[in-house]
Amino acid sequence: MSSLEPQQMLLHYRLVEKIGSGGMGEVYKAEDTKLGRTVAIKLLPAAVNENTTAKRRFLKEAQSASALNHPNIITIHAIEETDGLDFIVMEYIEGQAIDGGGMFEYFEYAPGDRHECHQHGDGIAT
Numbered sequence: 001m002s003s004l005e006p007q008q009m010l011l012h013y014r015l016v017e018k019i020g021s022g023g024m025g026e027v028y029k030a031e032d033t034k035l036g037r038t039v040a041i042k043l044l045p046a047a048v049n050e051n052t053t054a055k056r057r058f059l060k061e062a063q064s065a066s067a068l069n070h071p072n073i074i075t076i077h078a079i080e081e082t083d084g085l086d087f088i089v090m091e092y093i094e095g096q097a098i099d100g101g102g103m104f105e106y107f108e109y110a111p112g113d114r115h116e117c118h119q120h121g122d123g124i125a126t
Helices: 052-066 103-107 114-125
Strands: 013-022 025-032 037-043 076-082 085-091
Touching: 013 037, 025 085, 052 076, 052 085
Parallel strands: none
Antiparallel strands: 013 025, 025 037, 037 085, 076 085
């Protein structure tokens, strides 16, 4: 999929900037012009959009997350479609991205050392 441009409109959402990308799409910081709030938009790539199974999984992800209400789970505001583009509109949370190093990069910012973090993680997993 080709990246969208800042200031481009998707329905009533004005794209501000691209903030991430991955196998299941690109994520943009956007402005909801109807409600006057900042949101994140996860856009399904065109190649995935043509795959019925992947599209179903993308939509199921949004439906599953929208059914939950927990401070550690992002709030889904809407599932939208325009001009053949499917996207999820969700809560925008300001913060530092965990790119490149995955979870281990997060530990650089966590209190204590990595060993201590792993011990806590092991306790949670069991």
